[in-house]
Every structure is written in structure tokens, then in C-alpha cells.
Amino acid sequence: MLAPVLQSKISEKVTCFHCGLECENKEISIGEKYFCCNGCKTVYEIIEANNLCNYYSIDEKPGKTQKQNIKRNFDFLDDEDVNAKLIDFTNGKRTTVTFQIPQMHCSSCIWILENLYKFNSGITNSQVNFLKKTLSLNYTEELTSLKEVVEQLDSIGYLPQLNLESGLSNHQNETNKKLYYKIGIAGFCFGNIMLLSFPEYLSFVDSNTGNLKQIFAFVNIVLSLPVFFYSASEYFISAIKGLRKKLVNIDVPISVGIIALFGRSLFEIISGTGAGYLDSLAALIFFLLTGKLFQSKTYEALNFERNYTSYFPIAVTHKRLDKETTIPIEKLKVGMKIIVKSNELIPADSVLISSEANIDYGFVTGESEAVRKINGDIIYSGGKQVGGEIELEVIKEISQSYLTQLWNNKAFKKDFDSPLNSIVNVVSKYFTAAIFVIASSAFLFWAFTNAGLAINAFTAVLIIACPCALALSTPFTLGNTLRIFGKNKFYIKNVEVIEKLAAINNIVFDKTGTITESGKSQIEYSGNELSDIDNKLISSLVKNSSHPFSRALLQFLNSEETEKCEDFIEIPGEGLQAVIDNKKIKIGSRNFVSVGNNSFPNKSGSTVFYSIEGKIKGYFRVTNLYRNGLKDIGAALSKNYSVSVVTGDNRGEEANLKKYFPEGTDFLFNQLPQEKLEYILSLQNQNKKVLMIGDGLNDAGALKQSEVGISISEDVNNFSPACDGILESNSFIKLKDFISFSKTSKKIIIISFIISFLYNLAGLSFAVQGTLSPVIAAILMPVSSISVVLFATLSTNLIAKKRGLI
């Protein structure tokens, strides 16, 4: 008999000096500093060796854990074509390159990345943009290379994203700058014109002022020119674009108002009949542009336009005549032989030349379980090789491969300028018509008695009806809603998404990774009652194995005591066996454990059976762990929306899913990425507005096809496929609140419209009589705009607070 060995429990918990994760034991340490893994220790050693330990004093435990870290090969960066694609600029001696580094998260990160030159003397300087999570650096070609720089970054835990995404952000930057210019100029002119119009407001008259007023008015004209021709230009362009498509968007009445303001002011000043409304013109454009700036809030570090190129490697190892070279991925042709190393993605459909491979399609299906393939099997693109390196022969072009075909679907070629049925555009159609009717009636009414007054009234109506307040209510309401969502870790692409979200009536969920926690699972036990003794025996057995399942099982069983094993055998892919307490214990797959008859039913998911002395006692099953609060969300959403769940999995989980979603929910199983997209399309053909919630590349098509596609992510800086919004998984429970809040925002917009109509009515009563003075216009325009802006922002904030969103 062997005495039970008491496992010594770690009394005090230690956390990793580098990343702050809890350490399993105190084995990995340097002096008094403990580390969770060797990766973290290595990073510390590198930083310490370069005298940069300041890194650890700026922020506590600033690192990211290196537990998952694997040895990477950056040889492809020596390839000139690849090199040229990644760098910004080189003159042969000095090179500038900008990397995306999503791991950046604290002040220490900024500090260490800006001190890169201390690690590598070839790097002359480096600069971080924290909000964009980019690092720009210069290096000297003679002293170092791109490959060395990337290796250096990887060695301290900041592996940059290496893919060939186009320079989308640059373009964004330019449009943003233009808006700043326009606002600056409009603001400058607005202030000065108002100052020069002051005497006019106060009807200040004395013997000397007549001449001065005239001069002021002409200065005003000069000041209004840049406002009219530069700052306001985008409204004219947008109005013309809309009219060409036979659409009366909000910019049409705005443009008409601006032209009427400018034309009439010019006429009045030049003819010496009045002071004009140039102050109102400048104020109007200044306010409108400010609204535009407010709604253009973007999450710079997030990318909503990713396609498969962001996921795929930028280079592959090509084998030719027994020599291995790296080639850029777009040079890959049918018939080429490629080498795929462990954890690398298979870029194109290929035939396996090596004898066997373990392919993990987690990327495509969301279910990460390696599938065994043997020589001659076709391996579809998007799979990941697990284990040693394999040799493949490409049989399809990358763009024609299984996974990438999805991007040839017309959903991805959707016209981005497609007319948006935004509420403001619907209103503006009727609004414009009404204004023209009123203006013409006023003109006709006066035309026979007083021609001058008729023109006066006509232009005055166009001026006063210029929908400044109307145009401001949407950007401020939605811009504020976007910020409120952002505070709740729900990041959306732009404000239009909110309006679309308010209109949806059908919700489609993906399963794996979306409504289940990704990377987490729970263990279920079925069979004979698990006695304490059995529990102890199994724990003693699995303790000896490092297989993830064994680890999970050990934690599940949570046995305090374990005993010594004899004759321990682990057969990879099959199971474990040993003799404990003179009993033969087996645990593993059905075939490994069973001695013939096995009365337990076949179930989906990974199942592990155990037997004692040849007698099967029961099995453990790994099932998905559904997200917290899923039941509430399922029930609440089903009340108002049709809900469906589409998954690439088999029916095994159906019974479980039904526990979470009420009657009437559609479940679709075994759906390929393409089929998910088609399902969304079929719903849309029934005139449904679909909200798709997914997570992986396998949902990319459906996310794109749906009205609103939201991608769920554990860490928003990780890759997520092209979508309209990224929701951090912790906020999944608030999904219902987000939808209802977007509906509220729509209501707030409508109320703001009513307020601005009331102002318009008041102004119109002056205008039709032809008695609109510049002072009234100059007061009415800002007052109406400011009150609408205040109403929109305050009411959204107030309601958000009430609902616990702020």
C-alpha cells in the first residue's frame, strides 16, 4: 500500500512581475521577482539587460502575458517585395516604417517603444501614437533591417501586425484635417463678420457712421467669400450628388438657404439697400460644420473594414527543387509547393503531400478542434496546422479558395454610397417641397402689389427656413449616442449604424464564440454517481498528463488528495491508463476505454470515458459555456424580434440551446459561411431588417450582408471581421439596452425636428410679410441651433443615465 501523498498547496498567491497574472507556482523567478511563464521572464531579462527597468515603474505590471507565445519566423521580411509593401519610405540608407501594435495599453508601453533605440542602435528614433496604436520608427539600413526590428519588437512582447491592409487611415486623416480647416476659417469669419455687424444690430446712427457702415459691409463681403466658396462647398457638392440620384437630401434646402443668404446679402450691400445677412451665413456654416465634427467621432485604433487579407500571412514558404524561399502571398500560383509551419494558416486550397497533418479550422467554423488529414487529402484554406511543418501543393488560387470565395460575393461589392433612408433625408424631401410652396405663395401674394417686397419675401422665406437646427439635431443626437455606446464598450463604425439599429426586426446569432464564451468550456459528468474514491483516482491519473483536457478535468474534480500512479501510460489522441491503489484505471476515448459494450449514448462535443477495472462508470463531456445573462437576453429579445441562431456545429447542442431561447426561435445547424450569408439574404427577401451578431471570419459574409453586423470580441483590439460595430464580450448583456437606446435616439431626433419646425414657423411669420430684418435672422438662427443642440445632447445623456448606460 502506498501512503497518500499530500500535495503541498501554495499558501500565498504570487503574481507575475511582468504581466500581473497569477503564477501557478514559484518555480520561475529571478531573485524576488516571480513570473507566470518563461516568456515573461525572457522579456524581463531583455529589458533588464538594456537597463530599461523604468518600464516596470511607470505602470505596475505593464506586460502582456507571454504564455501563448510561440517561436515565430520572420525570414519573409527579408524579401524585397514584402519589405517594400510594409515600409513607408526609404532612401536606401534611412527607412521609415509604421507598425500597428495592438498590445499597446499603458504609459509603460509608450515609454518602452519610444526607447527602442536603446535596444538596437540601428533604430534612430521611434514615436507612438497611442490612440491609433501605431509606432513610427526610423532605422538605418546599414545597421539593422526590418526583420531585426520586428524580431526586437516581438522579443519584448510587442509583435506588430504584419499584413497588407491598405492605408485607409491616412485617407481618413486627410478628410478630418480638411474639416478642421473649414471650421477654422468659418469660425474666424463668423466672429469678425458679427463684430462688424454690431453697429447694424444696435441701429447705431450718427453723422459719421453712414460711410463706415458701408465700408464694414464690404469688408464683410470679403470675409464671407472663403466661407461661401470653401467652407460651405461640401454642402453644394452633396446636394448636387443627391439631386443627380433624384434624391432630395438635407443638403438641398441647406444649399438653397446658403445661396439665398449670400445672393441677397450681395445684392443689398452693393445696391446700398441694406446690411445683408452675412453674419447669419457664417454662423450657419460654422454650426453645421461643428455638428459634422461632432458626429465624425471615430475609433481610430479599430478597423471595421477587414477582409481575409488581414488574417492571412503576407508571405509563404515556397519549396522549389528542395530549396525553401519566402514569397509574397500574391505570387502564389496553382501547382506551387509550399511549406506550412506549426500555427501557420493555410492560404489556399491545397493537397497534402506530407504523410499527415492536424488541421484546426477554428478560424472558419469557430469550433477549434484539430482534424487529422492524411496524404492526398484536400485541405481548405483558412485552416491552421497544429504540430510539425507540412508540405502542400496549391490547387486553387487564393481568391478562388474555399474561404476567400466568400469575398467574391456581391455583398462585399455593395455600393457604400447607397442611399441611406435616414430619417433626416425623408423629412427633408417634404420640408424642401413645403418651403418652395410657401416661398412661391408669398411671392405671388405680393407680386401684384409690390414687386420689390415679393422678391424680398421670397428670399426671406428661403433664408429663414434654411434647416440649420434640423440638420444639427441628427449629428448631435447620434454623435452623443455613439459616445454613450463607446463608454459601454460598444464601438460602432459611424452614426448611420444607430439609425439602422433602430429599424431592425430580426436578430440572428452565431453560436460558437458569440453566445458561448470563446476559449472557455465547462465539463459535465454523466453516468454512475461519482464517488469520492473515484474522484480521487481520476484526479491522481490526470495529474500526470499535460493535455489541456486533463488540466481542465483536474480543476473540475478539485480533489484535495491524490495518490501515486504506477505503470502510467499516455497514448496521444487516445487516453491515459495507470494502476492506482491496485486498480487499473483508464480514461480516454470510447474505443480506448470500452471493452466492447458501451451503453452510453453518442453525444456531440469532446467526450472522455473512464473505467475502473475494465468497467465503464461514466463519462465527462466538454460543453460550451454560454455567456452570462444569455437567457435573459434571449427571452427579452424574442418578445419584440424574431430570433434565429445559425451555427456551423451539428445538432448536438440543440437541446441545450433550447434552454436559452424561447419557443419560436429558429435554429440552423451545419451552416457554412456562404450559407449563413444566404440565410440573411433570404430573411431580407422577406422584407426583414436583420441584425447579425457574430464573431469570426466564418460570419464575415453574414455580417456584411445584414443591415447591421455586430462582431463580438473578448478584446476589441484583436482582429474582427468587417462589421458595423464591435461589441466587447463583457457588454454582451447590454445588447438589448443598446437596441432600445437607438430607438430612443430616433425619438429624440423627431422631437428635435418639431422644436426646429416651431422656430421656423416663428421666422416664417416675419419672412412672408417681408419684414425679416438682419437682426431677427442673426438672433433666430443661433438660438434655434443652440437650443436644439442642447436638447439633443442633454436628453440623450439624461436618458442614458436613467438606464444605467453612463
Place this chain on the structure above:
Amino acid sequence: MDVMILLIAFSLLVAGGFLIAFLWAVKNGQFDDKYTPSVRILFDDKSQIDRKLVSKENQI
């Protein structure tokens, strides 16, 4: 009252100077990153190498 015209001209000149300063700041990328400099300034490091080089060459 002719002095008014001089005053107006001068005030426009001064205001115009500020406008040009603003436009220059935007063009130069001073509004591109509104966060990192606020952290960077707190680092106790004397040996910062010329940062202008990066931003200049980025514009090329």
C-alpha cells in the same frame, strides 16, 4: 472716425495671424494625436532624440 478703419484693419490682421497659426498647426499634424504627448511629457528622460525627423519624414 477714420481711426476706426485702422483699428479694424489691425484687428483683422491680428486675428488672421491666429487663423494662420491654427491652420499651420493642423497641417503640421499637431491635432493628429491628442493623447500621447500628454503621457510623454511626464517621462523623466533627458536623452530624447530629435522627434521632428519622424513626423517630417512621415509626411513625405
